[in-house]
Amino acid sequence: MNRHTPLSRACRALCTSLALLAATAAATAQDMKISDDLVRLGILTDLNGPFADITGPGSAAAIQMAIDDFGGQVLGKKIELVVADHQNKADIASSKAREWFDTGKVDAIMDVAVSAPALAVLEIAKQKQKVIIFNGPGLDRLTNDLCMPSTVHYVYDTYALANVTASAITQRGGKDWFFVTADYAFGHSLQEQASAVVTAQGGKVLGAAKHPIGATDFASFLLSAQSSKAQVVGLANAGSDTVNTIKAAREFGLTTGKNKQTLAGLLMYINDIHAIGLRTAGGLMLTEGFYWDMNDETRAWSKRYFEKMKKMPNMSQAGAYSSTMHYLKAVQASKTDETAQVMAKMKSTPINDFFAKNGRIREDGRMVHDMYLFEVKSQDESKYPWDYYKLMATVPGDKAFLPLSQSKCSMVKK
DSSP, X not given: OOOOOHHHXXXXXXXXXXXXXXXXXXXXXXXXXXXXXXXXXXXXXXXXXXXXXXXHHHHHHHHHHHHHHTTSEETTEEEEEEEEEOTTOHHHHHHHHHHHHHTSOOOEEEEEOSHHHHHHHHHHHXXXXXXXXXXXXXXXXXXXXXXXXXXXXXXXXXXXXXXXXXXXXXXXXXXXXXXXXESSHHHHHHHHHHHHHHHHTTOEEEXXXXXXXXXXXXXXXXXXXXXXXXXXXXXXXXXXXXXXXXXXXXXXXXXXXXXXXXXXXXXXXHHHHHHHOHHHHTTOEEEESOOTTSSHHHHHHHHHHHHHHSSOOOHHHHHHHHHHHHHHHHHHHHTBOOHHHHHHHHHHSOBOSSSOSSBEEOTTXXXXXXXXXXXXXXXXXXXXXXXXXXXXXXXXXXXXXXXXXXXXXXXXXX
């Protein structure tokens, strides 16, 4: 007699199917390796100092927007953001980064505003083999001679800023330059890069005056610029230092009268223009990697950001959102937060969003995308709030950023 009835055979088939499903689920779960059952991101920034308006709380808010838009979790694990103020000090930044990586369960640092703290944190990330994505600092060495496998420089750097702005102004007849320079790594690099562009195009650098971060009196620096009689005064500084330099330049008459000089903001954000006002800033030439009013996509995201921060985003803040989304998508696609696998996925995946079209992360870690040359509108030209820029030129990424053939990065194959 056949003891295996149709019902028993069905039960055996069901059990076999359930066993296969369980095995598949177990294998899938094993493939999805999220350390500590949590994806924790960090941002080290200036929350209260001279760069707080251009990075700081705004960049942290943009990263949190990305986490929320991603759904707050990846591969079933919660995503968290931790924020710390490095006070623009390298020792505080490196100490906090080490703490985060050693005991804080931080998988990636999404930004380190200002170059000196960025250099310090870069070394810690290198030791710990952790992902670090720079949106705020500009020093081009981060993906040049100091490159490492888990570094991404996402928004801009000193080479691109100097290349686009200095080249455009020199070609328009501004041949003689004097620099007012922030006395730290970023300012030095920006002046050096811009000087090379000016000289290469037949111009001359007549001198420079260096000032400390957060200077309160720019009189002596601007008098030196004025007495140089240079056609162009290049501002190799950032944040409130740039704002205060431009305001003081107007007070000292550098930008008015018979012998007026052209100011060139080598790193300027829309926040700076808002603080200065179009009456003073109108006519300035500058380079940015993003402008909120470029198209429907940039406007849609920027208006959401405005609802949170009551100001329009700048390129570093928009880049903070974009880079966070790119990182989380790479974790999801890789089914792990393991550094090497996530970085491989990030580098092999093009970036197409409101921030960049056909952006890509090169082998040196430089995210290559279009850069834009803008002229600041006059008061009469501005038609609505935050309507500040006229697009003068779009410079493709492979023309804006340092060519790989000139890179000193050890990972670049010559």
